[in-house]
Each structure stands twice: as C-alpha cells, then as structure tokens.
Amino acid sequence: MSAATGSVLLAGAVARLRKAGIPDPSRDARRLLAHALEIAPGRLTLVLPEPVPAPAAARFEAALGRRAAHEPVSHIVGLRAFWGRDFKVTRDVLDPRPETEILIEAALSAPFSNMLDLGTGSGCILLTLLAECPGAAGLGTDVSAAALSVARGNAGRLGVSAARFLQSDWYEAVEGRFDLIVSNPPYIAEAEMPGLAPDLAHEPRGALTDGGDGLSAYRAIAAGARARLAPGGRLLVEIGPTQAAAVSRIFAAAGLEIVAVRPDLDGRHRVVETRVAASGT
DSSP states (O other), X not given: OOOOBHHHHHHHHHHHHHHTTOSSHHHHHHHHHHHHHTSOGGGHHHXXXXXXXXHHHHHHHHHHHHHHTTOOHHHHHSEEEETTEEEEOOTTSOOOOGGGHHHHHHHTTSOOSEEEEETOTTSHHHHHHHHHSTTOEEXXXXXXXXXXXXXXXXXXXXXXXXXXXXXXXTTTTOOSOEEEEEEOOOOBOGGGXXXXXXXXXXXXXXXXXXXXXXXXHHHHHHHHHHHHEEEEEEEEEEOOXXXXXXXXXXXXXXXXXXXXXXXXXXXXXEEEEEEEOTTOO
C-alpha cells in the first residue's frame, strides 16, 4: 500500500482536531505536520502532494493524539514564537502569548539600561527586551527553579548574555535598583479557573492563579516597587481584562503614578504602566 500524501493526512487531522474541540484545527494540524516532516511551516504547501514517509506519519499521529488531548502545540513542538523569536517552552513555564507583546511594546516606548523581570518564566519578556536594546542589562527572577532552567536555556539559545537569573519570591532575594521593572504575574482568580480552556491544564498552575482573588501578586509587586525603582523608573504589569481599575488603585496606593492603561489588539485592558511619582524618592 502506498503512503498517504500530506494533503490526505492533513484533511483527516483537521477533522480529528475539530471533533476534539480544538479552536483552530487547520492551523494546528499544519504546524504539527510540518514539525513531523521536519520542515519549516512555510514549506508545507509545497510538499503536501507528496507521500509522507512512514516515520513522519507516525510522528504526526503521535502529535495529533497529544493535541486532541488539548496539550498546547508549543509543548508538542517545543517552541513558541514571540516577538519574532522562538522560545523553548515546557510544562514548567507559561506559554508566551500574543497579548504579552503589548507589554513589550510599552516597555520599548522609553529607554532603559537596567531592568528587572519578576516571575520571568520562559524568559520571553526579559530576553526580548534585552535583545531589542543592546547595551541594557537585566535580571529575571522566578520562584521556580525549573522555570529558571528553561529561561537560562533560552538566553543561551538566543545569545542574550546580558541576562542574569535568580531564584526569588518576588523581591525577596533582589538587590539594587532598576529603571524598568516588568511582570506578567498570575492574575486569574481561583474562582475563574474551572472555566478556563482545557489547554491551560498543561501549564503551571502557579503561573496562572494566585489561588485567591487574582490580585495578590500585584499587591506584592507594588509593596516593594519604590525600594527597587531608580528615580524616574517605570513599572509595567500585564493584567486581566477586567482588572485595570483594581490594579491601578493598588499601585497608586503604593505611591506610584499611573501613566497609562494600554489595550490589546481586541481593545481589552492589558497593561498598566506606572512610574515613581514626582514626589517619590
């Protein structure tokens, strides 16, 4: 029996993923087939009419089974694109998301030389900002040693030598001051967790929720901010789309000036930007 072509396998895969409730089955099936064939996704259309070798077909079948069980594509292929770069991801880190690129854009709107990324996870925020700003240096912290291992690996892969990493619960082990502090902390309330997409079951729970009202991380970040921000320094955090008012109040009460609340591409509140108030030290 001759091997099935890529087109035939792809059509069956799309139907299978659609039946499993995958939101964009065509996109995911194409990405997984390219991965199984060990080619760039952009070349897939060129090879679809050709028979798929048995080893590649077996890899594709295994990948489809994992995706049908709602394992993220990034975990299956091992990489996730973010701001034009590929980052290694595992179950130990949050999957980089397009919404977080709003934080990158906001951070790059003003110069900085020394930055701190609280809860760095895969390192995607820290490493992107340092790669975009030659001459800047930065520290990424995380309470998870496993996450820091992933971040260090990404720094090596991307050649970002200006990044340092430290295991720390927020500011606990951090010293010095920074002209930019950024964070994408766990902001999902515990009560909201049961309603989330099944894919999120494959990501670290501690990176998604604080186990409470979704605001405790912002309280911790705000409480230590003035001691770690240099004069004129900025602090930017990603937020859930309904949290702008609450997070703004938390930072204002800690003596920080609210500079802006930035929307994502869907018009939802996504980033709160603050700085040391004029009277701060």
